[in-house]
Amino acid sequence: MLHGAGFVPNLVLTPDAGHAGVKVSMLERGEAVAVAPATAASFYVELSGGRIAFVPLAEPAPRLPVDLLWDPRAVTPALEAFLDLVRDLGREGRLVPQTAAAL
Secondary structure, three states, rough: OHHHHHHOOOOOEEOOOOOOHHHHHHOOOOOEEEEEEEEEEEHHEEEEEOOOOOOOOOOOOOOOOOOOOHHHHHOHHHHHHHHHHHHHHHHOOOOOOOOOOOO
């Protein structure tokens, strides 16, 4: 994604790559770039007091596979509501399901 744009960073941060304050400090010093969803990016910009910028990707964001696994013997109302949401998103074409299974 970044290489295709002619940009080769030394360090790329993802939303799950450690403490937010450490990541923001690295971004502020220009030591890294972060690839993050807009919600996380907005959080980082706010946390930095506006010292870093969020630049949306020009190309469509990559789709990442996500697997859902659950124990059918331990379905709670919260889990059922989440599964209903995922099913609705799938019916609306907002998800690209590959397989669905319960353990």
